Amino acid sequence: MRVALLVTCLVDLFRPSVGFAAVKLLQQAGCQVEVPEAQTCCGQPAYNSGDRATAQAIARQVIPQFEAYDYIVVPSGSCGGMLSHHYPALLADDPEWRPRAEHLAERTYELVSFLTDVLGVTQVAAEFSGAVTYHDACSGLRELGIQHQPRLLLNSVTGLELKELPDSDVCCGFGGTFCVKYPDISNRMVTDKAEQIIASGADTVLAGDMGCLLNMAGKLKRLGSPIQARHIAEVLANQTQTPAIGEPD
Amino acid sequence: MQTTSIHFKANARRALADESLQRSLTRMRVGFQHKRAAAAAKLPEFETLRDEARDLKDHVLEHLDFYLEAFEAKVKEQGGHVHWARDAAEARQIILDICQAVNARTVTKGKSMISEEIGLNEHLQAHGLTPIETDLGEYIIQLRQEHPSHIIAPALHLHKEDVAETFHQHHAQYGLTRKLSQAPELLSEARQVLRSQFLAADVGITGANFCVVETGSTVIVTNEGNGDLTQTLPKVHIALTSIDKLAPTLDDVTLLLRVLVRSATGQEASVYTTFSSGPRRADDLDGPEQFHVVLLDNGRSAMLGTEFQDMLRCIRCGACMNHCPVYGAVGGHAYGWVYPGPMGAVLTPQMTGIEQAGHLPNASTFCGRCEAVCPVRIPLPKLMRHWREHEFQRHLSPRSVRYGVRAWAFAVRRPALYQRLSGLGAWLLKRLARGRGRLSRLPLAGGWTAGRDLPAPSGQTFQQQWRQRGGHR
Ligand code: SF4
Numbered sequence: 270m271r272v273a274l275l276v277t278c279l280v281d282l283f284r285p286s287v288g289f290a291a292v293k294l295l296q297q298a299g300c301q302v303e304v305p306e307a308q309t310c311c312g313q314p315a316y317n318s319g320d321r322a323t324a325q326a327i328a329r330q331v332i333p334q335f336e337a338y339d340y341i342v343v344p345s346g347s348c349g350g351m352l353s354h355h356y357p358a359l360l361a362d363d364p365e366w367r368p369r370a371e372h373l374a375e376r377t378y379e380l381v382s383f384l385t386d387v388l389g390v391t392q393v394a395a396e397f398s399g400a401v402t403y404h405d406a407c408s409g410l411r412e413l414g415i416q417h418q419p420r421l422l423l424n425s426v427t428g429l430e431l432k433e434l435p436d437s438d439v440c441c442g443f444g445g446t447f448c449v450k451y452p453d454i455s456n457r458m459v460t461d462k463a464e465q466i467i468a469s470g471a472d473t474v475l476a477g478d479m480g481c482l483l484n485m486a487g488k489l490k491r492l493g494s495p496i497q498a499r500h501i502a503e504v505l506a507n508q509t510q511t512p513a514i515g516e517p518d
Numbered sequence: 519m520q521t522t523s524i525h526f527k528a529n530a531r532r533a534l535a536d537e538s539l540q541r542s543l544t545r546m547r548v549g550f551q552h553k554r555a556a557a558a559a560k561l562p563e564f565e566t567l568r569d570e571a572r573d574l575k576d577h578v579l580e581h582l583d584f585y586l587e588a589f590e591a592k593v594k595e596q597g598g599h600v601h602w603a604r605d606a607a608e609a610r611q612i613i614l615d616i617c618q619a620v621n622a623r624t625v626t627k628g629k630s631m632i633s634e635e636i637g638l639n640e641h642l643q644a645h646g647l648t649p650i651e652t653d654l655g656e657y658i659i660q661l662r663q664e665h666p667s668h669i670i671a672p673a674l675h676l677h678k679e680d681v682a683e684t685f686h687q688h689h690a691q692y693g694l695t696r697k698l699s700q701a702p703e704l705l706s707e708a709r710q711v712l713r714s715q716f717l718a719a720d721v722g723i724t725g726a727n728f729c730v731v732e733t734g735s736t737v738i739v740t741n742e743g744n745g746d747l748t749q750t751l752p753k754v755h756i757a758l759t760s761i762d763k764l765a766p767t768l769d770d771v772t773l774l775l776r777v778l779v780r781s782a783t784g785q786e787a788s789v790y791t792t793f794s795s796g797p798r799r800a801d802d803l804d805g806p807e808q809f810h811v812v813l814l815d816n817g818r819s820a821m822l823g824t825e826f827q828d829m830l831r832c833i834r835c836g837a838c839m840n841h842c843p844v845y846g847a848v849g850g851h852a853y854g855w856v857y858p859g860p861m862g863a864v865l866t867p868q869m870t871g872i873e874q875a876g877h878l879p880n881a882s883t884f885c886g887r888c889e890a891v892c893p894v895r896i897p898l899p900k901l902m903r904h905w906r907e908h909e910f911q912r913h914l915s916p917r918s919v920r921y922g923v924r925a926w927a928f929a930v931r932r933p934a935l936y937q938r939l940s941g942l943g944a945w946l947l948k949r950l951a952r953g954r955g956r957l958s959r960l961p962l963a964g965g966w967t968a969g970r971d972l973p974a975p976s977g978q979t980f981q982q983q984w985r986q987r988g989g990h991r
Binding site: 276283288289301304307308309316321323411412438444446448450452456457458486487490491514516 | 911923963
């Protein structure tokens with residue numbers, strides 16, 4: 270099975286270890302993983318800024334890079350949702366590109382749900398000692414229905430204790446460009462989130478989206494909290510030797 | 519009502535710093551969200567009912583001309599009057615004319631957001647009439663000369679202590695000078711004051727949650743019974759409503775009521791659900807002598823057949839704002855006009871202009887919680903994005919957004935350039951972090967770093983490392 274990894278711009282820039290963890294998980298599950306070279310970003314910043322024409326142009330750039338693979342896997346619910354939900358909507362009026370967008374959309378999955386729902390993975394060979402809480406990133410949860418999948422796999426990690434986060438389905442305040450356009454409101458939202466993470470008693474917070482993780486980690490660090498933030502793929506792939514997000518090297 | 523949507527950012531900043539408001543909002547979030555969740559969980563067919571409610575509203579919107587005329591005919595058949603108002607000014611004039619025709623002085627009012635939308639109270643006052651709000655929340659904010667901060671809980675931003683203070687100040691004229699502190703006492707004092715007003719009123723104005731086509735009735739749902747007194751005691755009852763409120767049959771209304779009330783307050787049914795069908799008949803014991811329905815358009819028909827048509831399904835339950843983290847952070851007044859939260863972020867630009875209200879559809883993370891709870895499944899984030907597209911096309915988006923997107927897209931569309939830039943960015947940010955793993959200040963990212971650190975990249979980009987490792991392409 271040939272699987273293309275859409276690394277996502279944030280993982281590429283901020284957290285390559287997530288990309289390598291994704292590769293490892295996919296390979297362990299028997300996939301042949303390739304990383305199309307010319308990939309950049311899925312286009313969400315343009316799409317959500319109202320620049321539909323640019324978003325369409327980017328979709329037309331991404332589709333040919335990925336459409337030849339059996340599956341396209343993304344370590345992010347929001348970029349996954351962009352390909353699987355929004356590309357077909359963006360190109361709905363284009364008779365040539367619409368079928369291609371739909372064909373791509375049908376085979377695009379967020380990483381964790383791909384492992385469980387497509388490959389049937391029910392456990393991982395990983396160890397992680399400590400209490401962990403999980404934040405349900407919005408797009409993954411509400412666009413892609415990712416909720417039980419990460420919990421299923423986390424519960425198979427040796428030594429890991431999962432503590433549910435109250436309001437885990439409430440937005441952390443990242444919102445792509447929202448956090449720079451409305452920083453005051455964003456800051457209030459992430460403050461509430463950080464306080465709940467701290468109150469959960471966990472010593473690590475996990476999520477499946479880099480944007481939310483940068484936001485939550487940045488707030489926790491600013492508050493002086495020792496709680497570590499990681500992408501769920503790192504824990505599932507047993508690759509937690511790198512410093513957590515925002516920690517000194 | 520003066521709109522301040524254009525100052526959303528400043529409004530929001532003030533709201534975030536207002537501790538009393540923040541306490542109210544915390545209380546609101548917990549209360550409304552839990553109640554809705556419990557009500558939805560108790561009704562196994564709730565999700566199916568939402569689908570049916572959506573389909574019903576879509577059907578009515580597709581045949582709106584037919585249903586509007588059928589409704590008008592039925593109201594007339596029962597001796598009522600129907601008035602069509604193209605915009606707010608027409609609606610105000612129609613209502614003033616009805617009031618003046620009966621030499622009205624005092625007008626009691628049930629809760630109506632449309633009355634806020636058209637600025638009715640100010641207009642009546644300017645013409646020498648005294649409008650009196652009879653919904654407790656509306657009454658309180660009327661005394662305080664404020665506007666609703668929530669579409670179903672207008673005084674949500676206030677605390678009991680604020681209300682006690684307001685009553686103490688305003689009720690002295692009725693000889694009620696005792697300082698109260700308990701909610702039941704406050705309630706009974708308000709009742710006492712309002713009771714005489716109900717009896718004195720010449721005209722009663724209510725809203726209508728629904729208009730039933732088959733019976734020519736208007737329907738209101740309340741928990742205080744004030745709406746009933748408002749519409750049955752005076753000689754004239756005016757139901758002020760809009761063209762998007764139609765339900766063909768009583769069965770249809772039942773469906774909508776089942777999802778409305780659960781989504782709004784988590785009740786199975788509100789305390790009062792009242793149907794008004796025409797003026798008092800010969801053998802009726804009570805009821806108004808005249809029954810008027812004012813049907814307001816005010817930009818709604820312009821939404822038909824556009825990407826915003828779905829918004830006309832809205833049944834004003836408030837669930838979207840109750841679950842919105844942005845509304846939950848800043849409250850309703852920050853939105854600067856009548857309709858706040860996600861539904862307001864779509865409606866307000868339509869009614870006051872995107873030039874005024876551009877912030878509203880932008881101030882959303884697109885977290886999707888509103889759509890997830892909307893009883894008629896309005897794709898609110900998608901509609902907010904449409905407004906952003908309108909803005910972008912008309913060059914109304916802030917320059918930072920337009921140029922920012924353009925510069926970013928220039929690189930994204932040139933992979934080789936993009937990868938060189940991201941490699942450079944990763945290197946630079948890592949150096950700036952000086953081994954701390956994060957930045958506490960960064961030029962051009964002051965908004966981010968004012969409240970949080972920015973985690974730094976670990977050095978090389980994924981693409982660079984993948985290339986070095988000779989990974990598959
Ligand atoms: S948009 Fe939906 S959730 Fe919001 S008030 Fe209207 S019906 Fe209720």
